[in-house]
Amino acid sequence: MGGFPERLAAVLGQRHKEDLYRRRLTLESSQGPLVHVSGRQYLNFCSNDYLGLAAHPRIVERFCSAAAQYGVGSGASHLVCGHSIPHRQLEEALAEFTGRARALLFSSGYMANAGILSSLLQRGDFVFEDRLNHASLLDGGLHSGARFQRFPHNDVAALEAKLKSAQGLKMVVVDGVFSMDGDTAPLAALADLCTRHDAWLMVDDAHGFGVLGERGVGSTEEAGLDVACAPVLMATLGKALGTAGAFVAGSELLIEGLIQQSRNYIYTTALPPAVAAASLEALSLVREEPWRRGHLAQLIVRFRAGAQQLGLPLMSSASAIQPLLVGDAGLAVNLSSRLAEEGFLIGAIRPPTVPAGTSRLRITLSAAHSTEQVDKLLEQLAACWPVN
Ligand SMILES: *Cc1c(COP(=O)(O)O)cnc(C)c1O
Numbered sequence: 001m002g003g004f005p006e007r008l009a010a011v012l013g014q015r016h017k018e019d020l021y022r023r024r025l026t027l028e029s030s031q032g033p034l035v036h037v038s039g040r041q042y043l044n045f046c047s048n049d050y051l052g053l054a055a056h057p058r059i060v061e062r063f064c065s066a067a068a069q070y071g072v073g074s075g076a077s078h079l080v081c082g083h084s085i086p087h088r089q090l091e092e093a094l095a096e097f098t099g100r101a102r103a104l105l106f107s108s109g110y111m112a113n114a115g116i117l118s119s120l121l122q123r124g125d126f127v128f129e130d131r132l133n134h135a136s137l138l139d140g141g142l143h144s145g146a147r148f149q150r151f152p153h154n155d156v157a158a159l160e161a162k163l164k165s166a167q168g169l170k171m172v173v174v175d176g177v178f179s180m181d182g183d184t185a186p187l188a189a190l191a192d193l194c195t196r197h198d199a200w201l202m203v204d205d206a207h208g209f210g211v212l213g214e215r216g217v218g219s220t221e222e223a224g225l226d227v228a229c230a231p232v233l234m235a236t237l238g239k240a241l242g243t244a245g246a247f248v249a250g251s252e253l254l255i256e257g258l259i260q261q262s263r264n265y266i267y268t269t270a271l272p273p274a275v276a277a278a279s280l281e282a283l284s285l286v287r288e289e290p291w292r293r294g295h296l297a298q299l300i301v302r303f304r305a306g307a308q309q310l311g312l313p314l315m316s317s318a319s320a321i322q323p324l325l326v327g328d329a330g331l332a333v334n335l336s337s338r339l340a341e342e343g344f345l346i347g348a349i350r351p352p353t354v355p356a357g358t359s360r361l362r363i364t365l366s367a368a369h370s371t372e373q374v375d376k377l378l379e380q381l382a383a384c385w386p387v388n
Helices: 004-017 057-070 078-082 085-098 109-120 135-142 156-164 187-196 252-261 273-288 291-310 329-341 371-384
Strands: 034-037 040-044 102-106 126-130 147-151 170-175 199-204 232-236 246-250 321-327 347-349 359-364
Touching (some): 057 273, 085 102, 102 109, 109 135, 109 170, 109 199, 126 156, 147 156, 187 199, 246 252, 321 329, 329 347, 329 371
Antiparallel strands (some): 102 246, 321 359, 347 359
16 A cells, blocks of 8 residues: 555656656746856746846846835735735736726736636536646636536637537636647637627636737737627736736626635735836836837747748747647657757656647747847757657
């Protein structure tokens, strides 16, 4: 039988055997296109700092001045006495930016997704999720008590068949940009479907917010979606905005409902006020510096053109996430190690994060990269392929 130690050891042994063991890097520098690990400098192509804001001097300065004014810890949950002026200002700014009546901050995207789904859904309801949705959405749906159904990736017809046969309150949940594939949800078609079948659409725009659309509002702006068509809009602040935390934006009723009922909102310490203040500064930069989105878009086009010419296994992504499909987990790890030896940080993404047999190198581009850095990456990838 054995106890917990034996069980843990067995799991770890299995992970080793299947090339699925994970290791953490310890950074010795701030996040950016160049990072230091173990005394060595690397070109970083695996962060989600899409606009290069994580260590931006204006954001750092705003963080420090807010810490001086408000201290470091928020001291309590939002409903007790942890809600301060920077939180309120950030919520108001996010609501205005996304064109929603209100917005509500959560301490992380994972908590926001679990909190939104578990407070909106009840037993007897239906929740439909794309099978490639982020783990936090899948976990939230599974634990919500509602009947949980996955549909094949971006398959609007399959979803329609499921919606037709469901009787009850229905919610459809998708990533705006899929985190491990980089492709986007067919939001216009999904919104139309939801309208026809009286379902609510929830969009997790962790990877679109700040990056996509004319103003950087994200996937919904890019798809030209009416506010009413995506009643639950969620996004994170730890990716393009370069800070931490997450928010949900929507109607007065939605936000007030979450404040009253969401256990993930109620029973946790508020984000540090300085993080909220830093996020406000980041949002200003998103508004003031559209060149970041423009430069990133150019890098994406350049990378794809170069990779195509080299015959690299690109996936159908137009976003900053540009995975190269490898297949075998061991091979993906070997490639990632080989690239690290040459000074390039690129993560090998393996099951259970992605389906078995679809391990990949997840390359992410950032507005902080130069064209020369992207060209260097292409040169190095050319030296690695074909792989075996
Ligand atoms: C990163 C991510 C989350 C989780 O956000 P955190 O703030 O990192 O907890 C949720 N959804 C998607 C699609 C993500 O990529």
